[in-house]
Amino acid sequence: MKIPSRTFKGLAIAAAATLALTACSSGGNEAEPSEGGEAGLSLMTEGQLTVCSDIPYEPFEFTDENGEIVGFDIDIATEIAADQDVELSIIDDSFEGIQSGISLNKCDVSISSISITEERKGNMDFSDPYMEDDLVLIAPEGTDITDLESAQDKRIAVQAGTTGETFGQENGLQTIGFDDSGLQIQALKAGTVDAALGNISVLGYAIKDETGFVRVEEIETGEQLGVSIKKGNTEMADAVNGTLQRMEESGELGELEAQWFGEAE
Template sequence: MQLKSLATAKMSAKAAALLAAGALTLTACGGGSSTPAASEGGVKLINAGKLTVCSDIPYEPFEFQKDGKTVGFDIDIANEVAKDLGAELNTVDSSFEAIETGTALTQCDVSISSISITDTRKSVMDFSTPYLDDDLTLVANTGSGIKSLDDAKGKKVGVQQATTGAEYAKDKGIEAQQFEDTGLLVQALQAGTVDAALGNQSVLGYAIKDDPKFKSVEDFATGEKLGIAVKKGNTAMLEKVNGTLKRLTDDGSLEKFKTTWFGQTAK
């Protein structure tokens, strides 16, 4: 119950912030005196001199707070995109529901938050070239008796809401408990509130790597690939983002980022 209340409070806070930003955007557009977006290197930015990035925090090791700063694999990439634009990085904490529906792009130039590329999401936003392969996994307490997804039926399984993991659980007949972010999901797993968690290998594998009480019991080859999202039709920004990803791939930086945050397991 305590975790559920915390998740609800956090979701409400993020939703309120997003709605407020949306209201400001609508106000600016409605009076005929709206200020056009600032331009950096031929790309229009919402805020002059800043690349505003929406991200669901925490989602280790992609984005999380450490020593008062937002860090992680996605943040390293976001910093490189900002650098190529000659802009400062401005990270906005948004709910993943707002990110995966494209709503977050009303207040951000791009969304970088371990977003799996799906046909449904492609209908409301445009995606960069993929920057990471990330299939699903089922993680369970070693004393739970869960060794497969079939074993998990009838048990307490947690997922992050609005994710491919949540959709996969539903398709497989798992009545999962949904959490607003993976931080709360991992807390529930560690506290024993849930017996298992279903989600992306990168995040859940990172969360349990130093804890012998948990293990990955089954992987699911879903072919998921992660991409950076931009507003539908924003080809100038998309080209810049893809240019940065190509540079990072060609000079080996992307591989270094993967090793830093995932070890040798990321693809």
Template sequence: MRLTKKRFATTLAATSVALLALTACGSDSGSAEPSADAAGGPSFLTAGKLTVCSDIPYVPFEFKEKDSDKIVGFDMDIAAEIAKDAKAELNVIDASFDSIESGLFKSQCDIAISSLSITEARAKKMNFSTPYLDDDLVLVAKNGSGITDLETSKDKKVGVQQATTGEKYAKEQGLTQVVGYEDAGLQTQALLAGQVSGLLGNQSVMRYSIKDHKDFAVVAEFKTGEQLGIGVPLEKDATLTLVDGTLKRLADSGEMDKLKAKWFGEQ
């Protein structure tokens, strides 16, 4: 079954603006060229800059590197590649997820990349790129906890991120002690501290959160059909062509698989 939401608006407003010029990686060969439209190609809000809205932090997609203001992550690596193909400087704005989901990001940014699930409701407010990541749900628990599936979780405390498909799915499946957290970091900390017995959330974030903790493992997977896409304002057809071109280049060259392995481990 396909769930229609992944990340909703958090209680955090957009309070800071982070400007980031990332060094392009990889070879220039095979770079996607922006396709021309009536205006001669993608038109950006600021000439020479590709401005990207992202709700920061959301590890491992977008977050500040430890002891640094540098913004890194899976989404940021992809954004850098799009900027390279556009021959533009990358400018990243920390925006609330509400402004992204509602499509209002178009007043601030040229595109939005923020672990954004493709849904019919959102597609009425923005164009979506081709999907760049499948992101089903998983259940995580400590080895030997007795949690092996949803049935063995029903009377245990299970941590979820508030207003996500993980929370929605947990409640739909009859889990009685669902504990909501504002972000995935707090959710993971609760598991490591023993405050909850398991976690339910998207496989990308959950696998990243436990990859250095060998006492914990993914005990069940749930095929929800969630796919992530990059949001582009409805009227920006040439920008959408640029974004899709970059994603195709990364997929065809194998670079996308390398980025996935870098951030989520071998799948």
């Protein structure tokens, strides 16, 4: 997938991501922050914006048929790195690590469809919101699950550590957690769960070309997605917000949303 604008930066993603993933799996020591970028940001690695992301989480971040990491979040991360005149490196990390703030000990920022919540604000700072999202319950056609009430005592697939899991548990659903959304959808297709609960942006995208699955209830939660930043790092927050504001004002953010999600929303 072509990354809009500043494509010369996008060419470095695959190689940088491979190195980052290797370093992550080796269990090596964390890198010492270095100065880098036009704004003199303190970065984990000089001349490189290191971003933690939970892969796959289509269409926000996933590996395409060419082995490159692409997606809506990745396009935004590319723009942030380009505005700072640095390369982009992607580290694949668990969402539980990302949403708890642990990932920020090895990354400059995390961008992975992270909903801004008061609980998470206790562990990290957030950029301005870059997208709004709600939850949806999907199930096979012909099922007796027609809403949240009829989903009681059913096996509901959720992604561990997400707002979908929290909402399901708070509403008395029998949730079964999965490490990523891909496994969540696979379980639904295999029939090992009765339904799936998660963000419309992800589950709507996952079934938009599938037959045999329907949205049985959409739940308005007013979620807003943001880039997570280490607490107190105002310089990084200003840099990220500057890119988001530029993309919003130019219309590029809306174009990317239409490109990746289409009518999934």
